[in-house]
Amino acid sequence: MKKNKVIVFQCIIIPLLFLKTTILFSQDFLSSGKVTGNTQIDAQYYSEDSKLGITDSSLNYKKFGMNGFANLIYTNGNFSAGARIEGFLNPMLGFDSRFEGIGVPYWFAKYKAGDLEMTAGHFYEQFGSGLILRSWEEWTLGYDNNIYGFNAHFSPYKGVMLKGLTGVQRYFWEPYENSNRGIVRGVDGNFFLNEMFGAMNESKTRIELGGSFVSKYEKVPQITYTNEMDSLAINAGDTVLWKIKKTYQLNLPYNVGSWAARANVALGGFNLYFEYAEKGNDPNATNSYIFKKGKAMYSTLSYSQKGLGIFLASKWIDNMSYKSKLSESGNPPMLDINYLPAISKEHQYSLATLYPYATQPNGEFGFQGQIIYTIPKNSTLGGKYGTTVSFNYSMARSIEKDTIISAVTGTQAGSDGYETKFFSVGDLTFYQDFNILLEKKVSSAFKFKAAFYNQEYNKHVIEDEIFDDKDIVKANIGVLDMTWKFDARNSLRMELQGLWTEEDDGDWAALMLEYNVSPKWFFAVQDEYNYGNPTEDKQVHYYNLSFGYTQESNRISLRYGRQRDGLLCVGGVCRYVPASTGLTLTITSSF
């Protein structure tokens, strides 16, 4: 009996007590923590539309598309963990069919102990402006190049931040294998001198320096080229034709390294940022397998004081596509290790975004200048409420290239591809945009914005990767955006837009009326009419009816009509949408 009691005690009571402490611990841990999250569901029902050439078969009989996600983050003091569930059933129009499915492509656990923060799982990170490393996501674009691995942030001293990471990137739903992508490793240091050195604490000049190194390891594929040569030989009096066949294999690097250095100096109203990056030889599908090194420079300078802002930016990029799988290229962009910012301004009005610019990673020079000036209140020009005027100019051009052809491959592949001088500017315009925006509040009940844009868009370069000047769209765009406020809650907004061009789809006109009842309701009607399309059948009205309801952080909106692809902003929220005809339901919520 006594022995039995001991056994019972050992086998039941001890584990129970142990269990109890575990439960108590986990309960305590859970109860003092907090779960937050957000979710978004976009559901579309597609109709056939002969005007847009949409039929059941062009839709692949996918009458219904739904993209949705739910994010959950658990936070308890210095610990946090989270996951994102994503579902594409089926993916909405404009999203790659390889996204089809449901799963958890992102989860993490993060802990901060003193000056060290560790993340295990999936994470997003950016070194400097991202020229050699940036992982990020944009749900509405379907873009996600998160890194799955380990990330550490360590601040050993005031003003110093060191980062280190290793991992593999997301590729749709495919699990990592060493044959389908490489491994990314990187370190970064950021040094804010004013905090590091006591003597500089009070200095008006604020200096920040940084540097990073990133490397990619990939089990490279074998890429071969075969040359055939004829050879005549005389054998026993007969002429014999020999074929000499030689096979060459590209000596692809397993490791591709890159580094970047940056500085940010602020003094009074001035702020200067400069970053330079280089990448080792990285033959890949985007650069047609050339062995040249990559280079990039990005710098900005701004001066501002109250009522005046001036901004200048320039960049020069050569052969900087950097992906964790060398044979990956094209759309949708996947496995990007770095980020090359487009230098043009991102516009707010729909017709001004009809011809948007995207960076050309194989080589471009870009420049941007902007002035924002607010004419003070109670002056002749400024009126009672002040008037804001903004000018912006941006351009992107080719860089000079002297092509090298490899004797073995007969193309640029396998050679350095071309020669170029750092900061050289070529003759070919990729994109140019001059615009002016006037914002004026006339009275407490009426305000307006007026804008004019002159854009030049090299369609061949931006859409087809053909580097010539045979398909350049020159467009003028005018916008008038007026708001009447009837009382504290009710307002009406009207947008009039026109786009005039001799090229591409010709002229467009757009009208939008939006009635808002703050803080909950909006109703909108919108029509974009491509009245100048040279093909009469394509003179389409892109009409839309929409309404939305907001209750604090919940928002439900319903839209019926035709949507051309582009940036959509109605009823207070902006996002990118693909082309479609039909009914769209969007639910977003945060908690």
Add this chain to the structure above:
Amino acid sequence: MKKLIGFAIAMIFATTIVAQTESKATFKLPAVDIQNVNGAPFNTKDIKNGGKPVIITFWATWCKPCIKEHDAINEVYNDWAKETGVKMYSISIDNARSSKQVLPLVNGKGWDFEVLLDPNGDFKRAMNVNVPPHTFIVNGNGEVVWQHVGYLDGDEAEYIKVVKKLLKGETIN
């Protein structure tokens, strides 16, 4: 012996239930490393207003309703600050493409509130923001007590109403 086991089980359940009853409707502002408007390091735990309420709003230079919201708030911001002591932090989620344009835009527009940069969306993700504009109101203890998505003309009146309720110690919602 059975009693002992029974007692142990009962204890476990009792303490479990006690631990579960506590719940909060708010959440603490997360501490995330982002940047001030000059690009220098800034941690969001330093979003403070001496025990008074704070408004946090997420925006971007390319977001039309956000600019509208900011212009509307800027017109009344000094009156709000005088009347209630409220402070606003406006978080730009512009990425490397446009984050350096934020400072000249803010000054050019003459906006008076604090502006911070979140160029890779770290704070945006920690706060579960889907799309801008998204506005939060934080009480004097650093807890988020109210949030709102989108901006319609006149919405700013709601923000200050919530701030005044907080100052009077009334419950939100």
